[in-house]
Amino acid sequence: MDRTTLLALPAAACFGLAAMTVAPVAQAQTPVWQENFNGNSIDGNTWTYDVGTGCQIGICGWGNSELQYYTSRPENARVENGNLVIEARRENFEGSPFTSARLKTEGRVHFKYGTLEARIKTPEVGNGLWPAYWMLGAIGVWPDRGEIDIMEIGHVDGIAAGMANRRVGGAVHWNYGGGHASHADYTDFPSNLHDDYRIYRMTWDPQFIRVTVDGVQYFEMAISDIEGASLHEFHQPHYLLLNLAVGGTYTGVFDPNAISAPLPGKMLVDWIRLYQDHPDSELQVGGSNAVPAGRFGVYSEQSGLAGALDFGSDADLFVWNNLAPIAAAPFEGGEVMAFRASAGQWFGLGIVTDYRNMSAYAGGALKFHMRTTTQSTFKIGINTSFGDSWVDFTASGPNYGLVRDGNWHQVTIPFSAFYDLDLHAVKQMFMVVADPPAQDVELVIDNVYYQSP
Template sequence: MDRTSCIALPIAACLGFAALALPAAVQAQTPVWEENFNGTSIDGNTWTFDVGTGCQIGICGWGNNELQYYTSRPENARVENGNLVIEARRETFEGSPFTSARLKTEGRVHFKYGTLEARIKTPEAGNGLWPAYWMLGAIGVWPDRGEIDIMEIGHVDGIAAGMANRRVGGAVHWNYGGGHASHGDFADFPGNLHDDYRTYRMTWDPDFIRVTVDGLQYFEMAISDIEGASLHEFHAPHFLLLNLAVGGTYTGISNPNGVTAPLPGRMLVDWIRLYQDHPDSELQLGGDSAVPAGRFGVYSEQGGLAGALDFGSDADLFVWNNLAPISAAPFEGNEAMAFRASAGQWFGLGILTDYRNMSAYAGGALKFHMRTTTPSTFKIGINTSFGDSWVDFTAGGPNYGLVRDGQWHQVTIPFSAFYDLDLHAVKQMFMVVADPPAQDVELVIDNVYYQSP
């Protein structure tokens, strides 16, 4: 899907965040953002979870042949004694032999450039544990979005060298010439990294990304040749991730019996602090731009809305495949989404927004008006930081108010009907998709909005 219209916008507008401009003198002395884990639970305004094995988004093993199932249970992730605790456990869960957790600030805290410090106590890596502290670009799909691996421990080469608990690495990944490019490096620490808390520091500016542990530098990447080396990804906002994987390509262990690291294994994060002093630095906090409760217009011209998308400015309608515009009177206002899909080809469309904080709408519903006569199955979806979530519309099944008689009907889908929605970070507010229909399909959709409870 083409995202160029979004990328061409000023980044803060594209993300729908509040972008903070902070005086350089203040930035040089105090953090512009920090997380101290001083509460009693993980703050959902700062962190969300990746859950499962990755298969639900088409990358089983999270793209690395990892062996764990990520959960959001307190057994695997919790705040305890002023630390974030990420715990990997050997237990059969949803068909996987291990559990653990992966947290991220996607849709909540994004930044470009700065000095990022974290005080972390890693577990004994042994054979099979893979603690990681890293970042992903906020726009696009991997590797186009970019990846910065600040800290990784447990590499197969370190295991082979007897240095599994002393060798720490960093890496970057990006798109070069239409393919995946990467650069990585490592250093051997004088003692076992898991013996105590260590301070991992990344400095990121328009010229370099550098990473140290307790002052020992182990990674450096020059990023100033933006055009020549196709390094645009490293000059755009990223978000943070913290996880503790079990097995996988990085460790060289693909069999659960090969994991001999002590379990349960715990990664403790005491604090994270971000400092920024470069004039091109950006900090974007999603919570500062939460959409007020009420009715939010996704594709609607009705009055009295709490807010609405502005197509051509902060939203775009993308036709993905096999949809030809047709003439049809709207339900309200002057426009409607009216399309014909030919038999034998899949079809789909989506309204791209990128990162809207719709948390005030939790417990509410997606509402729209639709008219069609098709008996074919189609899906209505929303894309959030958890990926795509769909509700099936099958002839004779739950249709949430839709009658397939060619007349206008209001459809109401409770957000609870969608699987794994992160309403703090909604990226595509409305989608329609279907497998190849047996006959031509006509769909007319209008007055799409979110309704809070």
Template sequence: MNTLRAVTVQFAVLLGVALTTSASAQTLVWEDNFNGPAIDGTKWTYDVGNGCQIGLCGWGNGEMQYYTSRTENARIENGRLVIEARREAFGGMPFTSARLKTEGRMHFTYGTLEARIKTPVVGNGLWPAYWMLGTIGVWPGRGEIDPMEAGMAAAIANGTANRRIGAAVHWDYNGSQADYDTSYTNPVNLHDDFHVYRLTWDPQFIRVSIDGQQYFEFAISNIEGASLHEFHQQQYLLLNLAVGGTFTGVTSPAAVTAPLPGKMEVDYIRLYQNPGSQLYVGTQHAVPAGRFGVFTEQTDTSARLTFGQDAELYLWNNLTPIAQAPFEGGSVMAYRANAGAWFGLGIQSDYRNLAAYAGGALKLHVKTTTPSTFKIGINTSFGDSWVDFVAGGNQYGLVRDGAWHEVSIPFSAFYDLDLQAVKQPFMLVADPPAAPVEIAIDKVYYQSR
């Protein structure tokens, strides 16, 4: 889905031959046939906004839509998922649409992913995509696989926009962005009917076909030499319909001439097992209600993080460890921050399904005298969500007197929190203090209702 270009490293050969391998002979491990009354929240979540909230206005591609979770933009209709782009002012953008993803719900490494999709009339300005992102790292180091994109500028220019599709991969190569992409012109218009797009991913190759006709192949077995680690780690699926952007070459609302509303329809998506496949399904890994230990040694918990195994503590800026007696056990997060610079830290973990904790609270013990404004946050599939502690204020049980106090923040105080897909269960960021300050944090856990 990302169209930026930096380094192009070619390791693949495009094969214009028909595939003979049948997905039906493999073991089905995950699917959505979109037969329910509404989009299944245990399988899908949404990206919402225009990208500015994560520092990528236009989603990094100059796109002109505001993604929503409204039924006007994404819904089940006649046994199909419908993603609809509309020309309407919303959230400061001239168009709306939707972007769905399985982040925190379904991730996989290797497999055969099959989707039956009908694209809209794309020329000029619509950009339907069926693609994947890695669960680890920062783009492009997390890796991206794009089995299908349509509406590209080159196809608009030569009059094949509604028959031409592209596939691509993006990754990090020696600290720079690397890309490989190909395109294919279908004999008939893609918007006239549904077509089956199949991704086959194994330790040697990534291959993509439409209706059995292969149009993309990329070799990934040279892991070290080509720096292809990203394509041997778990990825999640995305479906979206963008409006405009660098991929389409359409950069102004007036230049969007594709019929609107435009609909991308998905009949089904099915994942089949390949040798070496790994599958994560969030509903199968739900943490039981009770207490979930984030940084605690003595709290009675249903489950807890284990640092060095499934969690790491990162000091982001301006923090130096200091000696401090823990509130409990033998470990404590205790630091000094110098004057004049912001400070912050975060705990990152594997994905955790903490849906059972909705209605509960984040609890921790804090010892500090800092008068600075700071905020405590949680990162989920929806992005960062924060609760502010204003300068000198004592909210949620905080007392800035240099003694230990329990802070209890109800999850309802966090904006836009997806507890089914928690990636960073605890973060703290503070404004630059006027003088050096010390802060200690201990006994951090989630409490269910």
């Protein structure tokens, strides 16, 4: 579902018709993780949402020229009669002609290898609906992170062949030689896929990724040649996504008036089950590794912390642009972030870590000490599963305790001041960025930590 222009394609990557074969049924096992949607609402400890059109993270139309606006409203995503319901609707919303939903387990459930089954009833896709059940790698940016499309229905070629509701496809995307490579297969099912619930099963091990629908295999990819085919992405944890798109490149429909699929359209997910028996399998469930409440040191050497990042081990400070180190005394401890930015160029830095479940800090605040004399505007940010979220610091606006007099001041930003912050899945715990300043800027920052309520 995350697509960009095809830059490079190795000879081994191809598109074609998968032979209709019946795959062996997985041996009975006990699931290591399952989602049955038996409650009254979507579980925020398992699922979160992508919201909007993708423009907020620089990929308008979610990289595929899709026509819908994804929301977290119950009109578009809810639990009903033991099913997750994802509903696409024709309605004007925030400038888009359709709404729908896209859910994901990012920062909550990640896994590597295993047999993944889901019982799903897809909508009648007609001309323009695009249901998808897929995965993204938890490390890196696309396509370096990898993508596994377990189920997609509604392809432009299926529409042209009169098989839109019978043709089901799978695909993988990865980085090959610095560009985007893809491999995709499909098959035409004997009957309409939307007539009933179907069991979509993916088996993933160090040798192959294979996918079936009701036992009929429609996708296979050999992934054992890790170095030769640059397939590292498929040997690291991924997380799940479920969505129902409207229009876009997969469907070949870009005009809202040309969407003839019955709307509202509903994708129903009865259950999802993960089985693992390979010795190299991994499963990471976010609720089990939440950081304890208290004070968490992002860049701090104070005592009494509930935990802290270990730079060089599980965290790194990246200077993105136009920041030169300067000599400065720390506020506490022996380390300090002290930089000069030259006039006329944007500047920025970020503290990058692996996923951190900071949900115990909801309702709390980001705290740090800072000294500067600049009157220029800059932003303080946090990156989570929702993307970047920023708080503006302007000379005349809220400065959350900062006084621009060259002395140390504690800054306290309530997490509620950040827009679209997912503390279950924090990836960059502290960022600073600014447009090109008119004059040189000096920033000195220390004692950065998260404070729970």
